[in-house]
Amino acid sequence: xxxxxxxxxxxxxxxxxxxxxxxxxxxxxxxxxxxxxxxxxxxxxxxxxxxxxxxxxxxxxxxxxxxxxxxxxxxxxxxxxxxxxxxxxxxxxxxxxxxxxxxxxxxxxxxxxxxxxxxxxxxxxxxxxxxxxxxxxxxxxxxxxxxxxxxxxxxxxxxxxxxxxxxxxxxxxxxxxxxxxxxxxxxxxxxxxxxxxxxxxxxxxxxxxxxxxxxxxxxxxxxxxxxxxxxxxxxxxxxxx
Numbered sequence: 545x546x547x548x549x550x551x552x553x554x555x556x557x558x559x560x561x562x563x564x565x566x567x568x569x570x571x572x573x574x575x576x577x578x579x580x581x582x583x584x585x586x587x588x589x590x591x592x593x594x595x596x597x598x599x600x601x602x603x604x605x606x607x608x609x610x611x612x613x614x615x616x617x618x619x620x621x622x623x624x625x626x627x628x629x630x631x632x633x634x635x636x637x638x639x640x641x642x643x644x645x646x647x648x649x650x651x652x653x654x655x656x657x658x659x660x661x662x663x664x665x666x667x668x669x670x671x672x673x674x675x676x677x678x679x680x681x682x683x684x685x686x687x688x689x690x691x692x693x694x695x696x697x698x699x700x701x702x703x704x705x706x707x708x709x710x711x712x713x714x715x716x717x718x719x720x721x722x723x724x725x726x727x728x729x730x731x732x733x734x735x736x737x738x739x740x741x742x743x744x745x746x747x748x749x750x751x752x753x754x755x756x757x758x759x760x761x762x763x764x765x766x767x768x769x770x771x772x773x774x775x776x777x778x779x780x781x782x783x784x785x
Contacts, residue, residue, distance in 0.1 A: 581694035588702035594727045595708065596691045599684075600754040600776075605692035608633035609779030610685050612756070613772040616641070619765070626769070631781035632689040635680045638784060651784055652676045675737065681712070682719045682734040688754075706730075729757070 582589060596602060614626040624643040630636070636653035649660045657668035657676060668676070680686060687710055690698050697713030706723040719734035733742030745757035753776040761768040 581696060582691065582698040582700055583696065584700035585702065588700045588708065591702050591708050591723065591727065592691055592700045592710075595721060595723070595729065596688055598727070598729060598748055598755060599688050602692040604753055604776050605688040607753075607776040607778055608689065609777045609781050610689075610754070610774065611777075612751075612754075612774045614769045615772060616767060616769045618767060629781060630680065630683075630685060631779055632686050634780065635677065635686065636781055636783075637676075637680055638781065649784075652680065653783065655783070679734075679736055682736070684719070684721070684732050687719065731763075733763070 582592060584592070596605065599605065609629065609631050611627065611629040614628070616624045616626050618624065622643055622645075624641045626642075627640045629638045631653075634653060637651070639648075639650040641648040647662055651658055652668070652673060654677065657673040659666055659668065687698075699711040699713075699715070701709045701711070703709060706725065707720050708723055709720040710718040712718055717735065719732060721729060722731040722733070724730055729745060729748060731742055731744045733740060735741070740763070742763040743760040744763065746759040747757065748755050749758050749771075751771050751774040754774040756771040756774055759768065759770045
């Protein structure tokens with residue numbers, strides 16, 4: 545075989561190889577981008593996944609509508625029965641508190657909000673509604689839902705002492721969970737209205753469709769509560785009339 549033939553075969557091989565590389569690159573660029581899940585160090589992501597499993601797992605928390613029944617104990621000594629339904633995807637929340645002397649119903653959504661105390665119904669101001677909606681995004685249930693969806697906008701950071709911090713896509717702090725050395729949930733907290741809002745929890749138990757602490761108490765002692773039951777459904781949550 546002549547040197548010219550060898551050179552010609554080499555060039556042909558190089559052209560075919562280049563065509564294959566271009567084809568692979570073109571196919572890769574045409575493929576849709578896929579979310580790789582929440583962002584953070586492997587240790588932080590693993591801690592977040594354990595937290596989700598502790599709360600009942602991804603299959604449960606992928607469902608967006610979460611209803612929980614609680615019994616609240618006020619610093620005044622009064623006891624209130626609570627039913628709170630959240631649409632974690634919308635987001636929206638219906639809050640109902642009943643005690644012997646008063647019934648309070650509250651609704652918040654991006655379309656508006658109001659509070660009804662007994663028979664008196666008052667619309668929320670834009671500022672109050674914005675604060676409530678931001679608070680809704682910071683609640684542990686919203687975090688569980690986003691973890692279950694492997695939301696790539698969510699970033700997690702595990703700090704010394706077992707504090708697991710969550711940040712939104714714009715790096716705005718959302719909340720933190722305090723974990724024991726074995727990963728057991730001890731408390732949850734966030735910054736609300738310029739102050740630390742934190743609750744310490746009892747042991748986690750099966751509450752129906754989710755695992756939740758048997759009880760919790762605010763860090764300042766002004767409120768404590770017991771979880772009574774929880775359901776997770778596909779929804780969506782209807783706007784009350």
